[in-house]
Amino acid sequence: MSDRDVRARPEDEDRPGAAELDFEATLAELEEIVSRLDGEDVDLDGAIALFRKGLERLEAANAWLAEAEGRVEELIETSSGALETRPFETPDEEG
């Protein structure tokens, strides 16, 4: 997998597996692979290489989908006006 498929975000550094898949770009790339595979200008070797690359991306996308877990945070403005996020704790029910 090439570097451009992986997008690390600075705020993810505290999480294990900090590198994250750019899931939507991966799906778009996969769809591009399928459409090239359907085209006339790919020779057989090229088609097999595309297929291999597609399988690899599919696997990555499926793994991401099964494991990715988002965070719920709350945005706080400090007294100095800076913005901070901290984990959101569900408040007591108010109905």
Added chain:
Amino acid sequence: MSPDALPPDQIEFFEPVRPDGRTAQRAISVSALNHATQRLLEDRVPKLWIRGEVSNWNAHGSGHRYFRLRDDDAEVDCVMFSGDAWRLPTDPEDGMEVAVFGQPTLFAQRGRFQVIVRQLEAAGEGLWRLAFEKLRRTLAAEGLLDPARKRPLPGFPRRVAVVTSRSGAALRDVLTVFRRRAPWLDVVVCDCRVQGEAAALDIRDALSRAARLPGIDAIILTRGGGSVEDLWCFNDEIAVRAVAACPIPIVCAIGHEVDVTLCELVADLRAQTPSVAAELTTPDRDAVRARIAGISGGLARGLRRRIERGRARLSTCERILPGLVRARLERAGARVATAAGRLHALSPLATLSRGYAVAVDDGGTVLSRVAQFEPGAPFRLRVRDGSVRATTESVSDDDRRGEGGAE
């Protein structure tokens, strides 16, 4: 209260007195009269609803509103202080039928009878409607309701800000939908008040904080159901303009389906409820899985088709190749025959066979001129069936024909 004011129980207000010099000694001051009357009115007449037509409406710079309420036969001065008047969605127009809730009293300083109005309602939702329509027209004139302004939401947002009350049911609904549909989503809650006097400013500030946060793909502005008055801050010009100016695609869901606020009209997308707003913002996990399955099938089909195309080409080759080779061989045979014929016609052997001889030197060069013959030098004569060694005896030009010859 002025120093002339007396506690009401010391004023024998309703005691009938004869107007004579003796009772004149007991005269009270104007202030005492007015204050006592004010007290009397406020003690004996409760706050109540009064209906009538608005006239002489005057919005003072202090935020207080002064006006008169009248019917065909009577009118009364009214004042609504700023602490209550802020709640008005807009100022009523003169001639509007309204009901006011307030305290009839005497404005002691001027001795003027008036109603201190705490609440003012136009018939039906008249005033809300009026305010809504006024601002809606302004927004429309500025093009802020133009459908062409609506931006598409990102197809696959990774980080969404939710601007709402952190303790409200709306947030709970939104988070529940996100967890179910898009567990990968990062959510940032931006708390703000969603009703009351300061809510519009709060909404504006929370939106601006959310927009300053890096990596936010979409914003949801939402709150659950409530009265028209509760939801009013979402029709407040400050909040509405903040939504219209939001640099990030924004979905707005305020109250129930029947409630339409101006914030929703200027947002990129309006949702009927908070849950629907969350649904419209994220793709469903099952839909994403289906998309991946589609891609997976497409890959396999693509490769299979590609292989089948190759196989078809190969079998075409197999079928036409023998024919091509045969034709090629036949063409080559014909060319060889032609070339052989021409070669034979041109060959010196044909000439030799008719009795001619060719003189060549040892290197094989054809000797066709007398200058090439050195007297005494050896050469060879090619004849039909071999060659003859010879020596030049002498040479002569054409005019001396017969003097030389080969032996």
